[in-house]
Amino acid sequence: DVKVTQSSRYLVKRTGEKVFLECVQDMDHENMFWYRQDPGLGLRLIYFSYDVKMKEKGDIPEGYSVSREKKERFSLILESASTNQTSMYLCASSSGQFPLLLSPSGANVLTFGAGSRLTVL
């Protein structure tokens, strides 16, 4: 089974701290994603990467950066955490060439990690 592992299930940080959320996938997937999930707002895409060292902004990139130095690892960085970044963060990966959803195969299916719940005080 494809596994996407997020390093921390729960984190508590203070305002202004630098926060790293790590995600590792073990199926050699080309594409990796970071979402945040908030009640009433659903899943919103922060950043994604379709290749090593490549990244593209999603719908809400402000206040975040990402790093993909190796194919299996995609990190989300909060340079200076703020209380409005308290959320559930979800990492996902998929195979297949970008853009997605143009393939009849299941290659574009997203596999998610269990999530990292971040609280910023």
Added chain:
Amino acid sequence: DAKTTQPNSMESNEEEPVHLPCNHSTISGTDYIHWYRQLPSQGPEYVIHGLTSNVNNRMASLAIAEDRKSSTLILHRATLRDAAVYYCTRAGNNRKLIWGLGTSLAVNP
């Protein structure tokens, strides 16, 4: 609006069929419809996807309207483990998945 539209919540009894509707009236002709579900305290998991024809897999069936403006996820016999939030997704203008707010399914024993 590119988002999908789903009822906020639905309820079913165990071992009965469940039909979860989704409206995606602005979908383009080449966009697949994907369904995911999220169990409590877990990330979303893939359920099924399709383009035009109805699709079946071991988890569920997907019925897609002829005009593709709506689809229905069918759970043939609901179990307590099917209690989850079900998301219907489609591609947005930038070709990335657009997520609606999902339907919270409660299954009564």
